[in-house]
Amino acid sequence: MNRKTLVLPAVVGLLAPVLAACGGSNGGKGEAIVVGTTDRFSASKEAPAPFDPAYAYDVGAWNIMRQSLQTLMSQPRGGGDPVPDAAEQCEFTDTGNERYACTLRDGLKFADGSALTAKDVKFSIDRVRGIKAATGVSALLASVDTVETKGDREVIFHLKAPDATFPFKLSAPVAGIVNPDNYKKDALREGFSVDGSGPYTMKAEVKDGAMTKAVFTKNANYKGPLKLNNDKAEIVSFKEPEAMGAALGKGDIDVMSRALTPEQIRTLSNTQDDEINLIEMPGLEIRYLAFMTESPGVKEKAVRQAMAQLINRSELVSEVYGSQAEPLYSLVPATVTGHSNAFFNKYGDASVSKARTLLADAEVSTPVKLTLHYTTDHYGTVTKQEFEQLQKQLNAGGLFDIEIEGHPWDEFRPAELKRRFDAFGMGWFPDFPDADNFLAPFLDKDNILNSPYADGQIMDTLLPQSRRKADRLAAGDSMIKVQDIVADDVPMIPLWQGKQYVAYRDTVTGAAYLLNSSSGLQLWELGQGVGG
Structure with missing residues (x-):
């Protein structure tokens, strides 16, 4: 197959039938799919909690967190309004957009097997608002006045003022549901650990105070709408995009995205290669x-x-x-x-x-x-x-x-x-x-x-x-x-x-869905097989 550049429309879901026809047949199982990034992840005295939802507020950190933290709502693959994730349903229950109620899916569990209830949702949201980190991430939840729970599955958000964007905010990692056993109510969780009820568990490999690799393993206790096309994925951090590009060429990584240089994009767009594809898609950066x-x-x-x-x-x-x-x-x-x-x-x-x-x-x-x-x-x-x-x-x-x-x-x-x-x-x-x-x-x-x-x-x-x-x-x-x-x-x-770009080897499927319109990474979309 000759290398080709796919230019995707804003609603990438429209291409699903075409891309599916080019996919592999092994269901994405086997060795880990490795994604390269030039995002750097470090923990320091001034920035001690790179993956705490009460602190982190940059796209690189969120792309690590959203693989393991589940939210009540999530942004759908092809764009559009948020859809239920940890929730079974959510809706405004008044005409003024000031009362938002969610019912959790039945039988939700954290990755460690412990039950996830409405009280954990309340704890997670109140924790972000209470810590109010200097990064400003808590401002996303500033419209919340109080969080009420009814039983184990009902959560009601009483807002200070009407906020039609609130469902979107509940789809962001700042609203990630965390286990009170792992996160203190009034203190940040320092270091590189992140635990939740999302599709993967994450283990960090760290050197000299910086994370060099994040290893994601399928969470057997995950209960949500996502279909995982792989059992294991890794994100490897590179200091330079040139080193990342060389790793893709040698097959040490399968995919690279953020951030390719303009020169790399031009080269991939103009060079015939039977193993590497480039996808261009609209971006909101x-x-x-x-x-x-x-x-x-x-x-x-x-x-x-x-x-x-x-x-x-x-x-x-x-x-x-x-x-x-x-x-x-x-x-x-x-x-x-x-x-x-x-x-x-x-x-x-x-x-x-x-x-x-x-x-x-x-x-x-x-x-x-x-x-x-x-x-x-x-x-x-x-x-x-x-x-x-x-x-x-x-x-x-x-x-x-x-x-x-x-x-x-x-x-x-x-x-x-x-x-x-x-x-x-x-x-x-x-x-x-x-x-x-x-x-x-x-x-x-x-x-x-x-x-x-x-x-x-x-x-x-x-x-x-x-x-x-x-x-x-x-x-x-x-x-x-x-x-x-x-x-x-x-x-x-x-x-x-x-714009957004993804370069990937021809042994990978699902690369067209790797990034959503907000540059959110969706590792679960990647599978092993013959790419489109």
């Missing part, structure tokens, strides 16, 4: 610059507006990412309901003269000296090239004197949370595919960046207003107003929206 708006270097709004006026997104994407990304003019990606091109509407094309006028009108002395910070090992190795391009663009007109500085993620994230950076680059993989999740995490109370920026209209009116709308199309007006405010105040500058 975004990249942005963020500002600590009370910091001296960027406190003046005109400075932030001038930067927004100077950045040429098309050039940035073309020079660094090519066809693997698209310019983004809002925090909400173009494929998500509620998107608007707010930054283009306000600033238009990049212009030095317009930026000069913004600074002059605000009586800002030029050149403005500023350091842009980025992480060297969390979003791919070309992040440095991206920031070199931003530096070039911002300095070209003489209005700015920008320096750039890179940091490893385990230093970058704690420093950012402590507000040590005036301006810095971040990426976002959504918790769920709704416009609210591209806005609220950064702009609502207890935002994930620990940013001092706060707009009363956004927090007190527009976001609550949108959450009252069960029909998410009807929430669009509120979401657009939020984006317009962001474009004017510029607490953040959206840069680009990326």
Whole structure:
């Protein structure tokens, strides 16, 4: 079979009949399927609990956790509204979207065989809210007022205000159900262990304080809707994407995804290979610059507006990412309901003269000296090239004197949370595919960046207003107003929206379903056989 690049539509489930016809016949049993990643997982004094649902809030950690932690709801394979998982059914039981009731599946057990009851669900949710970690992950459950249980199988969430997005939040690992025997109510679980009632159990291999491999074994006590196509899978962490690519070529790993370099993608797209396939699919990953708006270097709004006026997104994407990304003019990606091109509407094309006028009108002395910070090992190795391009663009007109500085993620994230950076680059993989999740995490109370920026209209009116709308199309007006405010105040500058790629050997099936629309890893989809 010649190597081919599959370009998948947003609803990948539409391809099921075609891909199934190419699948193997051995049911995915046998040796472990090995998936490579460049995500790095470390435990340190400042970040001691990389896989605790009360602490972890990045796509790499969530992709480890979601294999072993079961949630009441889950995002379906082909996208769409969440479906019951640990729950047998869930629904709003009032007309105002303020009371959400779930009935658990009968006979649920944790992986160790102990019974899982409604009290464990309550414990898990209350624990996240009580610990309220600095990462900001608890903000996803901020709409919860109280959790009530009735018997062993009924859980009722009483919300502080209407929240039509709540079912999505219950599908995220932050709502993972944990065993009180393994997790303390008021303290994080340090280290690399993660236990739950999900499809797999996980054992970590650790060296020098970092996890090098996660070994997932089928959980015999799992009771849920997922069908496992393998009995064992592994995630191996690589320091460099080039080493990961070499491992795929030699057959040491079966699949690689996050994060391939643009060069690797171009090579795989253009080279004939009878053993390795590449899949391209729509993605909701975004990249942005963020500002600590009370910091001296960027406190003046005109400075932030001038930067927004100077950045040429098309050039940035073309020079660094090519066809693997698209310019983004809002925090909400173009494929998500509620998107608007707010930054283009306000600033238009990049212009030095317009930026000069913004600074002059605000009586800002030029050149403005500023350091842009980025992480060297969390979003791919070309992040440095991206920031070199931003530096070039911002300095070209003489209005700015920008320096750039890179940091490893385990230093970058704690420093950012402590507000040590005036301006810095971040990426976002959504918790769920709704416009609210591209806005609220950064702009609502207890935002994930620990940013001092706060707009009363956004927090007190527009976001609550949108959450009252069960029909998410009807929430669009509120979401657009939020984006317009962001474009004017510029607490953040959206840069680009990326695609998703999976490269896999031809002995693997199910690779088209490995990632959901939120970049969530679904190891259970992989099987052994002749790939499509």
